[in-house]
Amino acid sequence: MKSPEAVTCRGVERAYHLDATDVPALRGVDLVLERGSFTALVGPSGSGKSTLLRLLACVDRADNGEVLIDGTDVTRLSRGRRVKMRRKRIGYMFQSPADNLLEYLTVRQHLELGARLRGLRGYKGEVTAMLERLGLPDRADHLPHQLSGGEQQRTAIGFAAIGPPAVLVADEPTGQLDHGTVDSVLAAFAVLAETGVAVVAATHDPAVASRADQVIQMRDGQVVT
Numbered sequence: 001m002k003s004p005e006a007v008t009c010r011g012v013e014r015a016y017h018l019d020a021t022d023v024p025a026l027r028g029v030d031l032v033l034e035r036g037s038f039t040a041l042v043g044p045s046g047s048g049k050s051t052l053l054r055l056l057a058c059v060d061r062a063d064n065g066e067v068l069i070d071g072t073d074v075t076r077l078s079r080g081r082r083v084k085m086r087r088k089r090i091g092y093m094f095q096s097p098a099d100n101l102l103e104y105l106t107v108r109q110h111l112e113l114g115a116r117l118r119g120l121r122g123y124k125g126e127v128t129a130m131l132e133r134l135g136l137p138d139r140a141d142h143l144p145h146q147l148s149g150g151e152q153q154r155t156a157i158g159f160a161a162i163g164p165p166a167v168l169v170a171d172e173p174t175g176q177l178d179h180g181t182v183d184s185v186l187a188a189f190a191v192l193a194e195t196g197v198a199v200v201a202a203t204h205d206p207a208v209a210s211r212a213d214q215v216i217q218m219r220d221g222q223v224v225t
């Protein structure tokens with residue numbers, strides 16, 4: 001049986017090396033993301049949120065400490081195995097809808113591509129179920145430019161979360177949306193979390209934090225709550 005933790009960080013440190021100086025971005029971060037939970041990562045600009053998300057997404061590696069995803073310490077994996085972990089077990093979405101979607105693929109084609117990249121076979125049922133979950137069946141055959149910003153981000157959530165991955169990592173996912181559409185994106189995160197995915201979103205938006213099961217506050221590269 002799977003443990004309740006999708007992600008565990010212990011003593012995670014990461015510094016950026018600029019010329020002769022080190023900029024410490026993470027200074028001993030401990031946290032747990034449980035399966036089926038939605039976590040908001042908050043804190044002032046420069047507190048280390050994006051750096052932490054990049055480690056969770058396996059696009060960067062910690063200098064020290066452990067980052068366990070599905071029980072595997074990804075800091076000890078070779079580059080090739082980290083890439084595999086990223087493809088199979090991690091979903092990632094950016095702030096800007098334009099960075100998450102391909103302009104020539106419909107909503108359904110995005111979900112099918114996501115399923116193929118994850119190595120799913122016979123994914124038709126899964127794609128239909130994801131369209132339903134995200135409230136997008138009527139938009140299935142539309143291209144990104146025919147969608148609202150909220151619909152575009154929900155498509156991005158579907159692309160990142162079909163499979164499903166262990167963790168869905170989102171950096172300021174509502175940063176470019178107007179208030180009216182933020183709610184539909186937050187509802188989509190909640191629905192996905194119910195399917196067992198650990199969702200984590202860095203945010204400056206109080207509306208996002210208010211809908212989260214867990215709020216992790218960062219300051220100066222450390223977790224303060």
Ligand SMILES: Nc1ncnc2c1ncn2[C@@H]1O[C@H](COP(=O)(O)OP(=O)(O)OP(=O)(O)O)[C@@H](O)[C@H]1O
Nearest residue numbers: 016018023024025044045046047048049050051052
């Ligand atoms: N590529 C880089 N090279 C050097 N320093 C960096 C780099 N990326 C981030 N930093 C520094 O690391 C620290 C943490 O930055 P990070 O981007 O993780 O913060 P953040 O909380 O995500 O900020 P924001 O809310 O503005 O996105 C900051 O001091 C930042 O200046």
